[in-house]
Amino acid sequence: MLKTVKKPDYEAIVIGAGVTGMYQTYLLDQAGFSVLGIEAAADVGGTWYWNRYPGCRLDTESYAYGYFALKGIIPEWEWSETFAGQPEMLRYANYAAEKMDVRRLYRFNTKLIAASYCDDDTLWQISLDNGETLTCRFLISATGPLSASRMPDYKGIENFKGDAFHSSRWPTDEKGEAKEIDFAHKRVGVIGTGATGVQIIPIVAKSAQDLFVFQRTPNWCTPLGNSPLSHEDMDLLRSRYPTILEYVKSTDTSFPYHRDSRKGTDVSPSEREAFFESLYDQPGYGIWLSGFRDLLLSRESNQFLADFVARKIRQRVKDPEIAEKLIPTDHPFGTKRVPMETNYYEAYNQDNVHLVDIREAPITEFTPEGIKTADNFYPLDVVIFATGFDAVTGSLDRIDIRGKEGVRLKDVWADGPTTYLGLQARGFPNFFTLVGPHNGSTFCNVGVCGGLQAEWVLRMISYMKARGLTFSEPTEAAEHQWTEEVYADFARTLLAEANAWWVRTVEKPDGTTVRRTLVHVGGGPEYRKRCEQVAYRDYEGFELA
Numbered sequence: 001m002l003k004t005v006k007k008p009d010y011e012a013i014v015i016g017a018g019v020t021g022m023y024q025t026y027l028l029d030q031a032g033f034s035v036l037g038i039e040a041a042a043d044v045g046g047t048w049y050w051n052r053y054p055g056c057r058l059d060t061e062s063y064a065y066g067y068f069a070l071k072g073i074i075p076e077w078e079w080s081e082t083f084a085g086q087p088e089m090l091r092y093a094n095y096a097a098e099k100m101d102v103r104r105l106y107r108f109n110t111k112l113i114a115a116s117y118c119d120d121d122t123l124w125q126i127s128l129d130n131g132e133t134l135t136c137r138f139l140i141s142a143t144g145p146l147s148a149s150r151m152p153d154y155k156g157i158e159n160f161k162g163d164a165f166h167s168s169r170w171p172t173d174e175k176g177e178a179k180e181i182d183f184a185h186k187r188v189g190v191i192g193t194g195a196t197g198v199q200i201i202p203i204v205a206k207s208a209q210d211l212f213v214f215q216r217t218p219n220w221c222t223p224l225g226n227s228p229l230s231h232e233d234m235d236l237l238r239s240r241y242p243t244i245l246e247y248v249k250s251t252d253t254s255f256p257y258h259r260d261s262r263k264g265t266d267v268s269p270s271e272r273e274a275f276f277e278s279l280y281d282q283p284g285y286g287i288w289l290s291g292f293r294d295l296l297l298s299r300e301s302n303q304f305l306a307d308f309v310a311r312k313i314r315q316r317v318k319d320p321e322i323a324e325k326l327i328p329t330d331h332p333f334g335t336k337r338v339p340m341e342t343n344y345y346e347a348y349n350q351d352n353v354h355l356v357d358i359r360e361a362p363i364t365e366f367t368p369e370g371i372k373t374a375d376n377f378y379p380l381d382v383v384i385f386a387t388g389f390d391a392v393t394g395s396l397d398r399i400d401i402r403g404k405e406g407v408r409l410k411d412v413w414a415d416g417p418t419t420y421l422g423l424q425a426r427g428f429p430n431f432f433t434l435v436g437p438h439n440g441s442t443f444c445n446v447g448v449c450g451g452l453q454a455e456w457v458l459r460m461i462s463y464m465k466a467r468g469l470t471f472s473e474p475t476e477a478a479e480h481q482w483t484e485e486v487y488a489d490f491a492r493t494l495l496a497e498a499n500a501w502w503v504r505t506v507e508k509p510d511g512t513t514v515r516r517t518l519v520h521v522g523g524g525p526e527y528r529k530r531c532e533q534v535a536y537r538d539y540e541g542f543e544l545a
Contacts, residue, residue: 006121006135010036012461013126013136015112015399017102018046019067019093020434020441020450021142026100027458033465036136037106038128042176044097044106046144048089052170052178053384055199056086059224059340061284063237063244064256065447068096070245078234082283083226083340114400115139117429122470124430137470138461141396142434142450145442146501148394150387152191155365162370164383167196183208187379189371191363192386193219198339200386205347212378213348214356214363214371218326220309220333224340225283249452252523254445257289264292264301276308288338295334296493306333316345322355331498391501392437392518393417403428413437416504416516418483420474420541421531423457429473432457438486440527443502443519452524456531460539471545478541490517 014025017039028035041049058065062079069077074096080088097103107128114127124139149166157164163181165171171179184207190197191214198221205211229237237244248254264272279287287305294301310327317323326345347353361374370380390397393413401409404427412418412427419425422439423432434453435441441449464472474482490496495517499505502519520527534540 006123008123008135008137010034010134010136011465012036012138012140013038013112013124013134014140014142016046016142016144016147017041017044017097017106017108018048018142018144018147019096019447020144020454021046022093022097022100022102022106023068023451024140024142024434024454024457025105026102027454028461029102029105031458031462033461035105036134037102038110038112038126039106039108040111042108043094044103045090045093047147048086048093050147050168051196052086052172053167053196053200053386054181054203055342056196057081057199057224057226058083058085058089059195059285060445060447061256062088062229063241064248064254065445066092067447067451068092068099070241070448071451072241074099075238075241078231079229079237081226081228083224112399114402115431116402116406117404117431119404122429138430138432140432140434140457141436142454143395145392145435145446146389148390148398150390150394151385152363152387154363154371157366159368160366160370160380160383161368162381162383164385166385166387167192167200168389181382183211183382185209186381187370188212188382188384189214189378189380190384190386192388193217193339194386194388195219195337195339196388197386198341198344200384201353202341202343202347204384205350205353208352211347211353212356212371212380213353214358215325216358217330218328219336219339220306220328221339221341221344222280222287222309222312223283224342225281226342227283245448248445248448249528250525251289252525253289253443254448254524255285255289257284257286259289259293259295260291262292263294264298264304265294266292272304273308276305280308280312284340285338288334296332296495299332299494302332302334302494309333313345318349322348325355325357331500332494335493335495335498336500388501392442393504396433396436401428401431403431415506415514416487417518418479420479420482421527421534422482422486422520423453424472424474424542426474426476426479429471437518438483438520440520440522440524440531443521444524449524452528456528456535459535463535463539464544467544469544471543472539473543475541475543482541486520486522487517489520489522493521495521 011033012035014037025037062084068074111129116125123135125135149168187210188208189212193215251258314323364372371378397410417437419438435450441453504516506514
């Protein structure tokens with residue numbers, strides 16, 4: 001006797017209303033699927049909704065990140081800067097939501113707290129924070145790779161009497177707008193010198209009475225080179241949108257750069273110096289993504305560029321002792337995200353800015369009046385935690401996701417993710433992870449790569465629906481092969497030497513350490529080629545039923 005297929009409340013539920021999530025929701029709705037979006041925030045925007053700290057902006061060229069404009073959904077959008085700031089990015093997301101008419105498909109101010117796969121019905125049952133439960137055939141996460149804020153657990157942190165907040169939870173007013181905090185006459189502490197801290201520090205330094213920068217590990221930072229865009233600039237960019245889209249799709253990371261065909265050892269020292277100078281003066285990630293092709297493969301080639309950037313830091317920071325503390329010694333150039341900065345190093349030339357090296361003298365505790373380190377006490381009125389995120393899998397770890405036989409995703413991925421194409425994990429049927437671990441959108445320009453991935457997922461789900469298929473799960477062999485390929489590709493690069501956000505490090509009870517990459521580094525074109533081959537072969541590697 002044939003089993004009756006139970007009808008779910010929705011064919012698909014999408015978690016998240018960032019640029020990828022709302023596009024996936026839009027595509028499913030346009031294709032005739034019943035779809036619901038779940039979003040913890042009060043509106044769309046994702047990272048651009050939550051991160052409202054001063055100085056927050058794109059480190060991707062606006063026109064290359066803006067996939068909705070490139071695709072012709074909102075071609076009339078007028079970017080004001082080469083690298084748009086957070087307020088403009090949020091306006092862009094809001095305008096896109098209006099054009100796609102997706103708000104009607106979302107429940108805002110709603111958290112998905114648990115999701116369980118029902119074997120008998122091939123459905124997902126999800127639990128919301130309001131006590132409601134819903135069912136869906138396909139569960140699609142678009143929670144973003146950098147959305148689960150990470151707070152340190154310093155002793156006494158709850159006793160601090162001043163203002164304290166994570167950079168991704170900047171204080172807002174009654175209208176939900178970011179508060180403009182007047183730092184004048186205030187002693188401010190910023191903990192963290194990653195991409196966020198590097199954006200905040202020069203802004204706070206302009207007005208704070210004293211700014212104490214608590215640095216654990218310095219990063220290789222290079223100039224952003226932002227500039228305004230005129231109407232004429234935008235007219236030219238719009239006329240080139242088809243070419244721009246095809247070009248960024250052809251590059252490894254979907255940024256508008258491609259690597260130089262030479263190796264660092266192929267050219268003379270004078271040629272290298274001139275080349276590095278041109279890249280340093282080029283706006284954006286050119287110095288990271290347009291350099292010699294062996295930058296992340298050859299220690300010697302990498303050292304050439306690291307030495308060059310170190311010289312630039314020494315030139316820009318007047319105090320030689322401080323300059324040396326700002327130069328990384330624990331990771332090669334580009335093996336962590338390269339923070340794009342504007343007057344970051346110059347901030348340390350100001351009398352009111354003080355660098356506190358918490359590797360030499362760690363933070364021991366917070367008091368009501370400030371922070372104690374191993375060798376000093378710093379009285380503070382404001383503390384900003386620019387301490388980053390539990391990357392890639394962190395937002396999924398915070399949802400109780402249980403697959404077949406009640407197995408928890410967090411437990412399965414405890415030592416590192418196991419996936420097929422970075423899109424599904426065995427034991428968790430019909431659960432897709434957009435811009436998640438091991439897929440080609442995470443180590444990439446998310447604006448473009450997330451959109452391309454949403455389109456692929458729509459095609460797979462449409463293929464299944466047209467054939468009356470209700471079940472999709474990777475085969476054990478396909479998942480094992482893909483996961484091992486991802487780990488092997490990563491291990492061949494210098495990226496494996498750094499404790500970047502895209503690496504999960506697990507300390508085992510026996511004292512050993514397991515380090516697993518959370519990202520696919522084989523490049524976008526190769527990843528999409530593989531996905532198209534899988535699709536052409538009737539989704540080879542997936543068990544469909």
